Amino acid sequence: MRIVTYGAACSLDGFIAGPDHSLDWLHFSKDVQEFFGAFMATVDTIVMGRKTWEASAGQIGPDGYGMRTYVFSTSLERIDHPAVELVREDAAEFVRRMKNDPGKGICVMGGGELACSLLRAGVIDEVGLNVHPLLLGSGVPLFRDAGRIPLDLLESRVMDGGCVLTRYRVHPS
Template identity: 50%
Template sequence: MRKVTYGGAISLDGFLAGPNEEIDWLRYSDDVAEIMKESFRGVDAMLMGRKTFDFAQRMGGGPPMKGVTTYVFSRTMTEMPDGADGELVSEDVADFVRRIKGEEGGDILVMGGGELGTALIDAGLVDEIGFSIQPVLLGGGIPAFRELSTRVELELIEARPIEPGCVLLRYRVVNRA
């Protein structure tokens, strides 16, 4: 079965972006580049919510990743914008991910924000959670996690400092309480 990982970079107080969607506080280094490269090893599907997709498009969209299909989940979009790389998914996110998780293929990376990540955790479909904790308190913004329906137990896989002044944390999802 394919592994589903939810992660990215967050502030120490748990935000993916600031109150005005700012990400100027994110720190980049060779360590970060290597971690990003490693996190995509073996991945052939990336999941993204519509809000994250819209933000990525405003930031330039990034180059298509060879061998990685981006699935964009939206209840409001009817088609992908011209020139955008990805496949639009309007069906229930848990049903879709449950189906592709059971199919042959590589791992699945969730890059789609707190709503999507939390929905998949709540559905019991996330196997690992990993974040680069940035040394900043934003005080508000876009949270990495929304309210869960139940407690989720985690097992630490990795914890290490990374330059510049960040900490990488990776957990395996053990069970839902």
């Protein structure tokens, strides 16, 4: 069965973007880039919600992210990118079916709304966070209404710039 991982960078007070959706506070050190590159080699599918798509659409090339990419939205009518597929059905059921397909891991990219819905549905297997040494005070929260979900620590290490990388396995219920 394929592993579904939600990964995000966040401030110490639990925000993934500033109040104006700014990301200028993110620290991309060499070791973070190496970790992210190694992680991306373990996945062949990316899933994201509409807001993440809208924030990133202008930054990806014609082949997308170089792997299957799905955007979940009930409000978008279409996506004008040849390497990205719009999915208008229930995200949890879609990802649950994909977990049983052959392939590498599945990366839940971007914002917390899709991740929370997938966590509540029990389809996310791991959570990885790059916690930045910064308090934003307000902004886009990492998790909103995910519910109580026990986690088992897999890894914790300090990265350049004072960031702390943590990886957790979602504890099976």
